[in-house]
Amino acid sequence: EAGVTQFPSHSVIEKGQTVTLRCDPISGHDNLYWYRRVMGKEIKFLLHFVKESKQDESGMPNNRFLAERTGGTYSTLKVQPAELEDSGVYFCASSPLAGINNEQFFGPGTRLTVL
Amino acid sequence: ELKVEQNPLFLSMQEGKNYTIYCNYSTTSDRLYWYRQDPGKSLESLFVLLSNGAVKQEGRLMASLDTKARLSTLHITAAVHDLSATYFCAVDLTTTSGTYKYIFGTGTRLKVLA
Numbered sequence: 001e002a003g004v005t006q007f008p009s010h011s012v013i014e015k016g017q018t019v020t021l022r023c024d025p026i027s028g029h030d031n032l033y034w035y036r037r038v039m040g041k042e043i044k045f046l047l048h049f050v051k052e053s054k055q056d057e058s059g060m061p062n063n064r065f066l067a068e069r070t071g072g073t074y075s076t077l078k079v080q081p082a083e084l085e086d087s088g089v090y091f092c093a094s095s096p097l098a099g100i101n102n103e104q105f106f107g108p109g110t111r112l113t114v115l
Numbered sequence: 116e117l118k119v120e121q122n123p124l125f126l127s128m129q130e131g132k133n134y135t136i137y138c139n140y141s142t143t144s145d146r147l148y149w150y151r152q153d154p155g156k157s158l159e160s161l162f163v164l165l166s167n168g169a170v171k172q173e174g175r176l177m178a179s180l181d182t183k184a185r186l187s188t189l190h191i192t193a194a195v196h197d198l199s200a201t202y203f204c205a206v207d208l209t210t211t212s213g214t215y216k217y218i219f220g221t222g223t224r225l226k227v228l229a
Binding site: 003004009033035041042043044045048050055056058059091093101102103104105106107108109 | 119146148150155156157158159160163203205207210216217221222
């Protein structure tokens with residue numbers, strides 16, 4: 001069974017540009033999460049989808065970040081315009097809707113560098 | 116606000132030695148998770164601890180959970196080089212809207228020296 005995949009693995013952009021990150025969850029997982037780790041800090045929650053609906057976006061830093069999950073399959077996270085402080089590793093995770101222990105399965109992350 | 120404190124942040128140890136990583140959290144939770152991350156790779160699930168007193172072991176790693184003390188430990192026995200990685204604990208927080216999310220500790224970067 002394929003795990004959670006993320007694309008790209010690395011992205012280097014200049015301040016003010018736009019970047020779109022993609023996450024493909026494990027097939028059949030209705031829960032999809034985005035997290036971010038800024039250099040030297042803990043991994044922080046950004047938002048949670050159940051199927052195509054945003055259940056909790058309390059962790060989104062500001063309105064430069066837009067997450068979508070059309071069709072309830074893959075998700076994209078767009079940063080527009082990117083700022084220096086957006087640099088970090090963005091992780092995606094998924095879990096089944098009726099998971100018995102809330103265990104989340106993580107992708108390898110996308111390392112974003114904003115210059 | 117729920118806080119999860121993990122220590123130490125960095126750990127350099129000799130092969131064959133034992134050590135413990137600690138994970139303290141600030142609010143009630145019955146579920147705690149340990150993950151391992153190798154550079155550039157996914158967070159790999161190590162242990163899922165679901166109740167007070169839970170103890171799980173896999174190879175040289177053993178994790179325990181004390182929900183009364185709000186403490187989990189990850190004990191390493193007779194470390195080997197292959198255990199070098201970053202270890203994260205995460206606490207499951209159920210929100211008022213009924214959804215849940217992880218709150219992570221800062222991670223412990225472990226380096227096992229030959």
